[in-house]
Amino acid sequence: MPVDPIQLSKFLSFVLRHKPDEIGLTLGPKGWANIDELVERAKAAGTKFERADLLGVVATSDKKRFSLSSDGLSIRAAQGHSVSVELGLSPREPPSILYHGTATRFVEAILSEGLKPQARQQVHLSADDATAQRVGQRHGKPHVFKVDAGGMHAKGFKFYRADNGVWLTDHVPPEFLA
Ligand code: HQG
Numbered sequence: 001m002p003v004d005p006i007q008l009s010k011f012l013s014f015v016l017r018h019k020p021d022e023i024g025l026t027l028g029p030k031g032w033a034n035i036d037e038l039v040e041r042a043k044a045a046g047t048k049f050e051r052a053d054l055l056g057v058v059a060t061s062d063k064k065r066f067s068l069s070s071d072g073l074s075i076r077a078a079q080g081h082s083v084s085v086e087l088g089l090s091p092r093e094p095p096s097i098l099y100h101g102t103a104t105r106f107v108e109a110i111l112s113e114g115l116k117p118q119a120r121q122q123v124h125l126s127a128d129d130a131t132a133q134r135v136g137q138r139h140g141k142p143h144v145f146k147v148d149a150g151g152m153h154a155k156g157f158k159f160y161r162a163d164n165g166v167w168l169t170d171h172v173p174p175e176f177l178a
């Protein structure tokens with residue numbers, strides 16, 4: 001049976017970000033999983049796909065959700081983890097403004113306690129307003145915050161850029177939100 005790339009992308013997100021143990025997989029350092037082992041363990045757990053299907057999903061993922069290691073043997077989620085994973089990204093200077101898309105019902109809580117990672121490892125920020133709008137829509141009626149990333153950086157807050165261009169930081173206090 002042909003593999004549905006959207007279903008496979010969701011499966012890979014689930015396993016590589018949240019529940020590797022669900023198929024008996026252990027993520028290596030920096031969140032990498034050996035592709036052959038992933039294919040075998042998924043098959044044993046009832047989800048059948050080939051290495052080529054996986055490579056197709058990596059190549060066509062709209063948000064470049066997955067990265068391949070330089071030797072081509074391993075795959076990881078670029079961001080979005082809830083399992084504790086040290087991605088090994090180096091802190092870097094962010095653009096002066098970043099964006100965070102959320103739902104209007106969260107605005108009040110965010111203005112009082114700032115942006116928190118919730119179930120994920122870090123707060124996810126977008127480089128542009130349009131992307132943040134789309135992220136916010138996933139949760140309901142969207143609201144986009146502008147984040148004074150330059151101001152935070154000047155005060156020593158660390159920023160990281162995932163392989164796919166999403167910006168990550170640990171917490172955004174309310175005074176940096178507009
Ligand atoms: C909100 C997608 C109340 C936060 C996207 C968000 C992204 C608070 C929700 C990536 C809060 C968490 C991540 C506070 C934050 N009080 N609510 N203090 N602080 N929140 O899904 O950023 O399609 O974990 O605003 O493109 O929406 O999965 O994070 O609404 O890059 O590849 O708590 O996921 O990519 O939601 O999305 P999420 P997110 P994928």
